[in-house]
Amino acid sequence: MCKKSLSRPDSSQKQPMCRESSAREPIRPDSPNTGSFNRSLSQADSSNSDTFNVDSSDPGFLRAETINAPLSGKYALVTGAAHGIGRAVSEALAAQHVNLHLVCVKAIDELQKFALQLEDRYQISCSADQLDVGRPEEVEDYFRKKIHTLDILVNNAGISYVGLLQDMTAEEWNRVIAVNLSSVFYTSKQAIPLFLSHNTGRIINISSVWGEVGASTEVAYSASKGGINAFTRGLAKELAPNHIPVNAVACGCIDTRMNDCFTEADKEALADEIPAGRFGSPEEAAETVIRVLCMPDYLTGQIITLDGGWI
Numbered sequence: 001m002c003k004k005s006l007s008r009p010d011s012s013q014k015q016p017m018c019r020e021s022s023a024r025e026p027i028r029p030d031s032p033n034t035g036s037f038n039r040s041l042s043q044a045d046s047s048n049s050d051t052f053n054v055d056s057s058d059p060g061f062l063r064a065e066t067i068n069a070p071l072s073g074k075y076a077l078v079t080g081a082a083h084g085i086g087r088a089v090s091e092a093l094a095a096q097h098v099n100l101h102l103v104c105v106k107a108i109d110e111l112q113k114f115a116l117q118l119e120d121r122y123q124i125s126c127s128a129d130q131l132d133v134g135r136p137e138e139v140e141d142y143f144r145k146k147i148h149t150l151d152i153l154v155n156n157a158g159i160s161y162v163g164l165l166q167d168m169t170a171e172e173w174n175r176v177i178a179v180n181l182s183s184v185f186y187t188s189k190q191a192i193p194l195f196l197s198h199n200t201g202r203i204i205n206i207s208s209v210w211g212e213v214g215a216s217t218e219v220a221y222s223a224s225k226g227g228i229n230a231f232t233r234g235l236a237k238e239l240a241p242n243h244i245p246v247n248a249v250a251c252g253c254i255d256t257r258m259n260d261c262f263t264e265a266d267k268e269a270l271a272d273e274i275p276a277g278r279f280g281s282p283e284e285a286a287e288t289v290i291r292v293l294c295m296p297d298y299l300t301g302q303i304i305t306l307d308g309g310w311i
Contacts, residue, residue, distance in 0.1 A: 071096040071293065075150050079133050079187065080157030082107035084256030085206055087114065088282035089154055089289050094122040096290065101147060103131035105157075133157045134178030136186045143190040150194040152293060155184045155228075156206040160221045160258055173220050180224035184231055195244050203239075204289050205232050205248040207303060209311045212250065225250070229303050236301030245300035249288050252307025255279040276308030 076093050080086040081102035090102055100118065104111045108130040115128035131142050134157075158180045161172055184205055195201025210218060211225030229248060236246040253259065253270060259279070262270065271278050288306050292299070305311065 071098050071152075071290075073097060073099070074152055075099045075101070076152035076154060077101040077103070077147065077150060077187070077191070078154045078156060079103050079131075079183065081128075082111040082114070084258065085251070085254060085282045085285045086154075086156040088286035089156060090114070091118065092283075092286035092290050093152070093154075094118040094124055094126065097122060097124055098152065099125040100127070101150075102126065102128045103133065103142070103157075104128075105130065105132045133183035133187060134175065136182075139183070139186040139190060147190070147194065149198075150191055151201055153187060153191045153201070153203045154206070154289065155187055155203070157183055158206065158221075158224075158258075160218060162217055162261060164217060165219045168220065176220040177224050177227075180221065181227040181231070184228055188235065192239070192244075195239075196242065199242060201239075201244045202293055202297075203232075203235070203244070203246040204292060205246070206285075206289075207232070207248040207250040209250050209252045209305060209307050212303070212305075213311055232303060233301045240297075240300050243297045245295075245297045247292050247300060248303045249285065249292065250303050250305045250307070251280065251285055252305070252310045253279045254285055254306075255281055274308045274310045276310075278308065280306060280308060 071093070076098050078086055078090045078093070078100065081090045081100075082104040086102075086104075090100055094100060100115070102111055102115055108128070111128040115126040118124060118126045127146065129142065129146065132138050159176060161168060161176050188203060191201065191203070205228050207228045208221070208225040210222040211227075211229045214222040214226075229250070232246055232248040239246055253274060259267070267279070285306060288304065292304060
């Protein structure tokens with residue numbers, strides 16, 4: 001996100017709606033909606049509500065106390081893990097003794113060094129791989145070769161385009177949508193059968209306040225994040241009978257490389273517009289992700305805003 005002005009939608013314009021009936025039963029392996037997935041699936045029960053123990057002392061920025069649901073020993077995939085929010089989320093999960101699969105598309109050398117550091121520091125298993133999550137065939141191949149069990153999916157990968165829509169090429173538009181939105185479909189499609197195989201799992205999508213209100217000169221980015229929000233709500237309803245929560249964290253101005261387009265003067269002016277008086281940190285976004293992961297599975301389909309009261 002790299003723009004100060006907001007384009008607010010006109011709420012007076014009503015859109016036609018065609019609504020299908022909501023699914024009431026858990027997804028079964030023999031359901032036509034599960035394709036060729038034929039693994040056995042036991043009936044959901046109260047054993048899914050284990051107790052997660054959140055270690056508030058490591059790393060230091062995590063202040064969460066013990067909350068419901070076990071993270072230790074779980075397996076998580078984090079996309080866009082080399083920098084910013086993805087990197088902070090990865091370390092926060094590692095601090096809870098979660099085994100990690102980390103992917104990025106460019107900074108693979110840096111990510112591999114980071115993975116080794118996490119393994120040494122937290123005594124976990126941590127892989128680092130180069131993956132373009134905007135390409136469905138790569139995602140499918142990655143899951144087939146690398147992911148054999150999975151409990152947590154964090155869809156964080158994202159890019160932005162700053163400029164007038166009329167100057168944007170179709171290729172640039174398609175790339176933003178592929179990386180930011182279509183990738184969430186690609187990874188979720190592959191993860192869900194793994195979740196269903198042991199009747200547990202959690203999905204967290206990293207969204208943006210622009211997905212709710214839109215931003216001038218960031219139309220594609222805003223559209224992709226709005227799509228993530230709708231995707232989150234829809235998939236949450238599909239998977240709720242199986243006690244698999246799907247939620248999103250909609251970030252405001254977080255101090256990451258995506259905001260490098262601002263000068264220091266711009267950043268100071270923008271911080272003045274935020275009631276909290278500053279940008280958020282990647283560590284605060286990561287703490288939010290941990291807290292959401294540790295909530296009861298009845299919390300699902302929610303878009304949780306982290307913006308210092310800005311929007």
